[in-house]
Amino acid sequence: MIKRNLLVMGLAVLLSACGFQLRGTGQTELAIKELDLSARNAYGATVTQLRQALESNGVNVHAGAPYKLILTNEAENERAASYAGGSGRSAEYELSTVLSYSITGHNDTNLLNDKLEVRKIYVHDGNNITGSQQEATETRVEMRRELVQNMLVRLQLLTPTQLDMLQQKADARAKAEADALEAARRAQDETPQQSPLQLPAN
Numbered sequence: 001m002i003k004r005n006l007l008v009m010g011l012a013v014l015l016s017a018c019g020f021q022l023r024g025t026g027q028t029e030l031a032i033k034e035l036d037l038s039a040r041n042a043y044g045a046t047v048t049q050l051r052q053a054l055e056s057n058g059v060n061v062h063a064g065a066p067y068k069l070i071l072t073n074e075a076e077n078e079r080a081a082s083y084a085g086g087s088g089r090s091a092e093y094e095l096s097t098v099l100s101y102s103i104t105g106h107n108d109t110n111l112l113n114d115k116l117e118v119r120k121i122y123v124h125d126g127n128n129i130t131g132s133q134q135e136a137t138e139t140r141v142e143m144r145r146e147l148v149q150n151m152l153v154r155l156q157l158l159t160p161t162q163l164d165m166l167q168q169k170a171d172a173r174a175k176a177e178a179d180a181l182e183a184a185r186r187a188q189d190e191t192p193q194q195s196p197l198q199l200p201a202n
Helices: 002-017 045-056 127-157 160-190
Strands: 033-041 068-083 091-104 110-124
Touching: 033 045, 045 068, 045 127, 068 127, 091 127, 110 127, 110 160
Parallel strands: 033 068
Antiparallel strands: 068 091, 091 110
């Protein structure tokens, strides 16, 4: 038993040294140290849990941050995955959640748009409606937790340098569009306006 415990402890130390972390444990190191966060549902469970997760991982979440993460839409869906006939009338249902988000920079310039998707299956028992509803609710809670974790992984891949580059590209694109509009306006102003056609009087 002692040797087994020592082996488990040794593996845990080895894995942690390699940077491995069990899902839902430890912290996710983020290069982004400050971030604004908003959502269509400002007091929803997803944005609330994500804010807590960011703060617990050392991110200063505040309105004055140079970059803003916006949860633009969260769509939940449910469909029958399989059906078992008989008196029990049990069936498997697939739950899915798609979380769309964007990151904006200075002057609310859009830097990127993406989405996350989580799918899980639960068994609906026709003889135990209450229990099945509770299982569906618990599955949704687990899916939301997984969404938050996946978002942290996405953010972990972003660095301030990458965001600065995206900002520069967005600024250059906006400047090019503004210059094109200004050139079109000048060309229109310099084009002689034709006089209206005069019809001979009868």
